[in-house]
Every structure is written in structure tokens, then in C-alpha cells.
Amino acid sequence: MSDFQLKTPVAFIIFNRPDTTKRVFAEIAKARPPKLLVIADGPRANRPDDTEKCAAARAIIDNVDWDCKVLTNYSDVNLGCKRRVSSGLDWVFDTVDEAIILEDDCLPHPTFFRFCEEMLGRYRDDKRVMHISGTNILTKNLKSNSYCFSKHMGVWGWCTWKRAWNLYDSSIKFWPTIRKSKLFSIRNIEINGGTYRQIYDDVYNDKIDTWDHQWQLCVTLHGLAIFPCVNLIYNCGFGENATHTTNKRDHRANLKFGELVFPLKHPDYYIIDEIDGKSNKQIMINMTKYCFFLIKRYLNLLKSKIY
Incomplete structure (x- = not known):
């Protein structure tokens, strides 16, 4: 170096x-x-x-x-x-x-x-x-x-x-056209259960x-x-x-x-590298589990205060 x-x-x-x-x-x-x-x-x-x-x-x-x-x-x-x-x-x-x-x-x-x-x-x-x-x-x-x-x-x-x-x-003015086209599946845009589709909808709007x-x-x-x-x-x-x-x-x-x-x-x-895609998906799943954990903990906290 x-x-x-x-x-x-x-x-x-x-x-x-x-x-x-x-x-x-x-x-x-x-x-x-x-x-x-x-x-x-x-x-x-x-x-x-x-x-x-x-x-x-x-x-x-x-x-x-x-x-x-x-x-x-x-x-x-x-x-x-x-x-x-x-x-x-x-x-x-x-x-x-x-x-x-x-x-x-x-x-x-x-x-x-x-x-x-x-x-x-x-x-x-x-x-x-x-x-x-x-x-x-x-x-x-x-x-x-x-x-x-x-x-x-x-x-x-x-x-x-x-x-x-x-x-x-x-x-991304072109998004509505891409959203309806076969490019969505051909280019693997819709991955992880359609997460990117929602993201691009929000960006477009x-x-x-x-x-x-x-x-x-x-x-x-x-x-x-x-x-x-x-x-x-x-x-x-x-x-x-x-x-x-x-x-x-x-x-x-x-x-x-x-x-x-x-x-x-x-x-x-x-x-x-397909391993890359699989690992990204696994990370997203793990983060989803963590979010559910936080929601559950918050609900339990509310329940304890109510009772």
C-alpha cells in the first residue's frame, strides 16, 4: 500500500x-x-x-x-x-x-x-x-x-x-411502468416478499x-x-x-x-452471488423478528400498567 x-x-x-x-x-x-x-x-x-x-x-x-x-x-x-x-x-x-x-x-x-x-x-x-x-x-x-x-x-x-x-x-417517474411489467420478476426487483415493491411505491409517492x-x-x-x-x-x-x-x-x-x-x-x-441474496433475506427476517419482539415487550408493559 x-x-x-x-x-x-x-x-x-x-x-x-x-x-x-x-x-x-x-x-x-x-x-x-x-x-x-x-x-x-x-x-x-x-x-x-x-x-x-x-x-x-x-x-x-x-x-x-x-x-x-x-x-x-x-x-x-x-x-x-x-x-x-x-x-x-x-x-x-x-x-x-x-x-x-x-x-x-x-x-x-x-x-x-x-x-x-x-x-x-x-x-x-x-x-x-x-x-x-x-x-x-x-x-x-x-x-x-x-x-x-x-x-x-x-x-x-x-x-x-x-x-x-x-x-x-x-x-423514478418510470416506476408505474416497471411495476406492471415482467421486468419486476426478470430483474429480481420483487424480493423478500415484495418489500422492494412497497419501498418503491413510497418513493414514487x-x-x-x-x-x-x-x-x-x-x-x-x-x-x-x-x-x-x-x-x-x-x-x-x-x-x-x-x-x-x-x-x-x-x-x-x-x-x-x-x-x-x-x-x-x-x-x-x-x-x-446468490448467497448474498439469501443472506440479505435472512437478515430481513431476523430484523422482522426483532420488531415483533419489541412490540410484544411494549404490549406486556402496557398490560402490567393496566393491571
Whole structure:
């Protein structure tokens, strides 16, 4: 790793958490990307403390001390997760042809950057590949190669190309057509008992303020994602101050780092890792059981108070 010098631009998405922003920035600084593109949302009107926190997070970017072109896309008003991330990444890919993307709570292992750069180079002109993930929650299942192909993807540390992002639509206007078509079964969109169908219904009807489900649908429809054989991202942002990752008991809150060994061992064929799909389903089942457990405990508590 000592001879590796990162050449790929890094996009850094921040908001109002200077503590986690500082930790992730420190790892980016070690990688010394030649170009850093920073996306930041504005403070929420109903949260007076956001103004100071957002300013503190942005101030961390001023600590770039290596040869690096820093570009910023800061919003003065709060756009929310969906509009801010999607518009920010539109800006990124209007500026560069490929990028490594990290959010302010996604702490990368040092080998993450080299993995991304090698994958971006290897599959740059292969339109079958849409997305490269840094997170792997199923490391025990991958042994023979350095990475695998999947119909699923993760956005805790990832990278892609402009040619892939150009297919993204944050409003998924095409969803009603896809929902009724045979693509639903052909592309395995309806998995885990129709869970994705409901999610995309909610996204289409603007009931969820997010950007990543739309990207998952885009990847599923147009190609494949790549997962490393070990987990290269630790989410350091679980807790009450997070926007989405608020549950510290989430199974993903304690993912361990793994170090990727180079040179990479490449798969011989473009085969989707079916173990990955089965394991995702098992995780969803386990989380469902946990939800039922919480509901049952709450009902028992109410019963004890009544009687």
C-alpha cells in the first residue's frame, strides 16, 4: 500500500456532525486525493443548533494540507436527504467522470481507496457494472475472490461513473411502468416478499425523503454492483444524532473492518452471488423478528400498567 497514490476524485457528503466528519476527513487526508468535491446541506429551520454544527462541519474542510483541488457545493437552506444528495451527486458527475463517494459517517479502511480505483479502471467501459460498494455485511460467505457481483448494492462508501449516474432519476417517474411489467420478476426487483415493491411505491409517492432506494432500482434495472470480499467501511454514525442510522442495536452498527489483500483476485465470470441474496433475506427476517419482539415487550408493559 505504501507505493499506491490515489488519482481518483473523492466526493464527501457532510451535514451537521463535525465529530464524525472529522474522523472520515482524517482518512480521506491520508489517501490524499487530487480532487475533493464537498456536498453540504444547509441547517434546518426548526433546529437552531444546526447553524453552528453545519458551520463546524464545513470548517473541517479548510484543513486540507496536501496538493488538492477543493470544490464545494454548499446549500444555504435545508434541502433534505433526497434533494441534497441527488443534486449534489449531479454536480459531482457534471464535474468529473468518476468518483469515490463517502458520507460523513462512513469511515473507510485504507485499502478501500485502492479497491475503488482499481475497480473503476477495470470496469470503466463495461456498462454491465454500475456500482462498486465498500461495505460487505456478509464477509464470511466470500472466500475465493477479492470481490463478487450482486444485484444488491451498498452506499456506505462506494464509487461509480458518470455514465452510470446519468441513468439515475430521483423521482423514478418510470416506476408505474416497471411495476406492471415482467421486468419486476426478470430483474429480481420483487424480493423478500415484495418489500422492494412497497419501498418503491413510497418513493414514487414522495413518502420517503431519501435518494438511495432510487439508485438501487437504477442499478438493478441496468446492471450489477460489486462487493469486496471483506468489509471496508465502518459506520461511525449510529446514534440519536443520525438522520437514518439511529438504532445502535442495528446489526450493521458493529461491522468489523477487514483488510483487502493486493493484488486483487478477479472472478472468472460475471456470476451473481446468490448467497448474498439469501443472506440479505435472512437478515430481513431476523430484523422482522426483532420488531415483533419489541412490540410484544411494549404490549406486556402496557398490560402490567393496566393491571
